[in-house]
Amino acid sequence: MKKVNLSFMAVMIISLVIILIMNTMSVFAYRDQILTIESQKNNLLSLNLKYASLLEKLYANALQYLDTNDEKYKSEVYNLRNSYFENDNISLEYRIYTENQISASLKKALLNADFTISSQAEYIQFTKEEQRLYLQFLKSYHMVLDRITTAVNNRNNLMLTNPEYDNEVTNQSALMSELTNEYIDRLNRNADHIILRQRIAEYSLVGVSLILLGFATVTFYLILRENAFNSYFRKLYNTIVENFEGGIAILDKDYRFDYVTTGYKEIMGISAMNPIGKTPRETFDQQISEIIEERTMSEPSGEGQADLYIGNKKKSVFYNYFTIEDERGNSKYIHIIRDNTKTEDLQLQLRKQLKEINFYSQAKDSFIANISHEIKTPINAILGMVHFLKSTRLSQNQKELLRKIETSSDILLTIISDVLDLSKIKNNSLSLYPSDFSLECAIKNVEDMFSSQLTSRGIRWWTEYNFNPSLCLHLDKTRFVQVLVNLINNASKFTDRGYIKLSVETLSENDDTVLLQFCIEDTGIGIAEKDISKLFREFEQLENHLTKQHQGTGLGLFICKNIIESMDGRMWVKSTKGQGSKFYFSLPAKKSLDPRLITASGIVSRIPLNGSGGKALVVEDTDINAEVAVRLLREVNITCDTASDGIAAIQCCKDKPCDYYHLILMDIHMPNMDGYTSANILKKEMGVKTPIIALTASDINEQIRSEHADTIECFILKPFKVEAFYNAIAPYFPTQELPVSGSKVTSAGVTHEETIISRTMAPEGMAPAAAAGPVEKAERCQDPFSGREEAIKNMGGMKPIYEKHVQKFKVNYNKSTEHIAALMEEKNYDEARRLAHSIKGLSGTLGMLDLMESSAELEKAILKGDSYDLRIELENFDQDLNAVICAI
Incomplete structure (x- = not known):
């Protein structure tokens, strides 16, 4: 519950009291104004009576004089008339009024905004219109007075009985009535407004009084509740402080103990004494008091840990101190301490245990990693032996036993890999x-x-x-x-x-x-x-x-x-x-924003319909592969030149502009000069701007791609599909589009064809023409031309051309086993590997999948240099080559 601000309530009550006083004063002021208005009305009525009474007395005495000729009546007439002017009942600052003249003071009064008429210490306030009526009345009234005086002086009775006199009397009476009505109406209107404001002030007075009463009641309630609340929390704070695990002490501005809890005494070893009013020097020994003063008096707040010797025992004490001010503005120093001796001992033990646990955990992880690698080595050997055994002639029972051995080994390898990954995760080294x-x-x-x-x-x-x-x-x-x-x-x-x-x-x-x-x-x-x-x-x-x-x-x-x-x-x-x-x-x-990343399914719509006479250079040492590439290029109206090795490629480009060719298709493994060296010379020494795409049957890893990224645009793995080949070269020729035959696209837009072309992809992202990857020997088809249909399709469906290349392969490579064996005898390993590599690419292009695989294995064995592996792989190669030659 939030504490209510009583100061705010006090300000509100004071404000309401001021408003209440002001409203009360307003009510009395309005009441005085109403009384003044009533007095003004009474004054005007009294003035009317005075004028009427004076005129009546003058008229009566004049008639008596004219009827009786008694001089006393005449004297009375003059006395009344003179007393009227001498008493100055109407303060217009004139004494004599004649028939034809109005005094200068009267004219001056007519020009004033308003003026006051004194009447026996009371006053009347006229507006300009009322002034005009009043002056007209005075003029008419004085004319009547003058007529009466003249009649008395001339002893002319007719002047008071003729119609003119009656008209003058009637006229002055009418003017006075009009003035009275105008004046009374105005005062009544003013009174109505004042009464309305008085009512509002009275209602406000009542409302403010009620609000003030409400605020006073709420404030009184809050004060009572605040006192109860403070009483509760005082008890609560005292209970908490006294039961606090540590200790609390309060020191005054003179650094004397003002309050000390029991816990503080117990921790500091002063339970038997009362430190109130004493300084730390008077309470503790020199060592403790110096620590307290040094660490708590130098700064207004802070915390730390200190090792204190209390009662011949070493204690680890945590302390926290800060400064506050009391209600008088005096500084108070608060010390909070806690005995951490047991905690420190426990943490020390835990640190020792944690160190031991970490040591054994690291030893365990190291053991797991080492033993896993040690186990993988013989398992790899087992899998290798199984691979070699599967390439031999086996009975069905033997094949089944090998399959089980291979499956079990794969499972064991998976388990070991999982354990290694777990070790990496645990060590945050994944x-x-x-x-x-x-x-x-x-x-x-x-x-x-x-x-x-x-x-x-x-x-x-x-x-x-x-x-x-x-x-x-x-x-x-x-x-x-x-x-x-x-x-x-x-x-x-x-x-x-x-x-x-x-x-x-x-x-x-x-x-x-x-x-x-x-x-x-x-x-x-x-x-x-x-x-x-x-x-x-x-x-x-x-x-x-x-x-x-x-x-x-x-x-x-x-x-x-x-x-x-x-x-x-x-x-x-x-x-x-x-x-x-x-x-x-x-x-x-x-x-990936790398423009060199190409997939067959990713750009199926980029096959050019017409190369528009674009020029390409095909660098390929194998005639059949060169012919396949040239035919595919010419199918889309691309003019081709050919070169049989890197040196010939350089010669082709030497005398031509640097952008003469739109594209160069470069085989990697070639005699005299390989594709990498040739591409490097063309790009860096000759300044050829033509993009170079590498054609290779080798695996391309990340390191190779990075090394040649500045010279090779992308890699095409042989054997390749027609659509994939066109997709790879499409960006370098006109972008007219050709639908891709045989490409099945789902509603989600995904092409279910093998991706075989990669610009910057790992080799596992590439696949041969008619299979997802190399076919295991145990899964070979009996037909040595198991990829024939796919190969014919890749040649544009031209079966005669395919048959021609098959016959040409038989003529050129039927003695390849003997050639490779002879090269190995001569220790010409590079040429032997190149020949195996060429047969690998060509056999893949012609759909001889078993031969393609055995050629690849033979190439690897030549690179490895293991005589036993060479003998086995050469036998497998010879077996598959003979099967192809026999089937032609």
């Missing part, structure tokens, strides 16, 4: 490495991991996307994909029938950022409402560990949530037991 990538491409790669697996189990895989297909994000792609894979894998583990759905929705978007919401929905076993809160805890599993049917450590969701939150996102779940679950996460991301 780092993010943002890069630019196509959202659609990343999601497509995730789809490829699960779609066939789920379909084989009879579970429908369903996607629904609502974002711009060309959207590129700046995020840690590896962690982003890790979250998606983990959530979909969880849904797969707990779903036996129905569907699993991945949906992506754009919540908000501007020029620089986008807010996306992802949802993985399943029709699995669902989660009870009471268990949802446990989902994102580390090591938490909702199944009983003795009866659980599904594998896992209980770390996946915990790690996913931490990854999303480290990206400033949010993760949550909605689920119903027995009906399925929906795992959501929202993620804000910067858009």
Whole structure:
């Protein structure tokens, strides 16, 4: 409850009293004004009577004189007339009035705004109009007086009996009546106004009196309540202060104890004495008093900790001090102390324990990290051996055993990775490495991991996307994909029938950022409402560990949530037991503004209809690959020159303007001079302005992209699709558009084709022409030309051209195994690797997928230099090459 300001109430009461007094004075003033008005009316009526009485007496005496000739009546007439002027009943400052003259003073009076007529110490106030009437009356009245006097002087009785006399008397009476009515009416009107104001003042007086009474009553009540309130709080404060765990002392301006609590005495060891009126020097020993004076008298306020020796015991005392003023303005020093000895001892013990806990925790994390890495090494070896075994001829039973070994190893690797991630999260060392990538491409790669697996189990895989297909994000792609894979894998583990759905929705978007919401929905076993809160805890599993049917450590969701939150996102779940679950996460991301980021599905509408005679240089050491690129360019009216290596490319550009070509398509692995060196010379030494796109079958990592970002516009992975190839070159030629055949676009605008072209993308974002990624040997088709249809499609559907290149491949490469073996014997590893690389790209272009994979593995083995791996991979290569040659 807020304390009421009694000062405000006092001011209000005083103000109301002043208003009350003023209203009372106004009422009396109005009453006096009304009495004055009544007096003025009475004065005028009295004046009328005086004039009428005087005229009546003069007339009566005049008639008596004229009838009797008695001189006493004549004398009476003169006496009355003279007394009228001599007494000055009407103060107009004249004494004699004649028939033809008005005194100068009367004229002067006529010019005044108003004037006062004295009548026996009373007064009458006239307005100008009333002055005029009054002066006319006086003139008429004096004429009557003059006629009476003349009649007496001339003893002419007819002057008082003829009609003229009657008219003059009537005229002066009428003027006096008019004056009286005018004057009385005006005074009545003034009286009405004054009465009205008097009533208002009286009502105000009553109202103010009531308000004053109310304020006085409320103030009285508040004073009583304030006293009760203060009494309560005095008791409360005293109780709190006395029961305060520490101690409180109050010292006066002379630094003498004015008040000391029991707690203060106990802490300071003075329970047996009364320190009131004493100074600290008189109360404590020198050490304590010096500390008190040194630390509390130097500044008006402060706090701190002091170690005091009290009664042969060391105490850790916390103190706080400040200064206040009492009601007289005198300074009071407040000291508050608390014995922290036990707390300090406890904190010391806790610090020791925490140090030990941190030591063991760090040792645990270090052990987990080390043992995890040590375990991963043999598991990688196991997986490698399984990979090599799968490339040999195996029985069906052996293949099944290998599949189980591989699956178990993958599960163990996942567990170890989760433990490592947990260790990073616990140590706040989970780092993010943002890069630019196509959202659609990343999601497509995730789809490829699960779609066939789920379909084989009879579970429908369903996607629904609502974002711009060309959207590129700046995020840690590896962690982003890790979250998606983990959530979909969880849904797969707990779903036996129905569907699993991945949906992506754009919540908000501007020029620089986008807010996306992802949802993985399943029709699995669902989660009870009471268990949802446990989902994102580390090591938490909702199944009983003795009866659980599904594998896992209980770390996946915990790690996913931490990854999303480290990206400033949010993760949550909605689920119903027995009906399925929906795992959501929202993620804000910067858009990638890098113009070199291209995806096939992101720019499907940018294929030029007509190159308008644009010029391109194709630098390719493999005739078939060069012919494919040239044919595709010529299909859209682009003129082509070709070069077989980097030196030839430099020679082509040497004698031409720096912007002669619209585009240069550059293979990377070539004899004499590789593509990187050639691009560097063209751009930096020769000043060629033409954009260069690299054609390569090698994996391109972030380091390589960064090293060559200033010379290479983007990378196209071989083998490539026709649409993807056109999409990559579209920005460098006229922007006429051509519909893309075979591209299926959902209502949300997402193209369900493989993304195979990347300007600044990680290699996992790229895919070969007819598959999502390299086909495992255990999953090979019996047909060595399993990618034939896709390859023909990539050549524009021209089957004769495809057959021509296949025959040419047979002629040029049927002895490749012997050539590579001979080069290895000569230790010409670079040429051996280049030949394997060329066969890898060409076989992919021609749809020889098994040969493409074995060529890639052989290239890696040559780079590694392991003789055992070389022998195995060369055997696999020879097996796949013979299968192709035999099938032609």
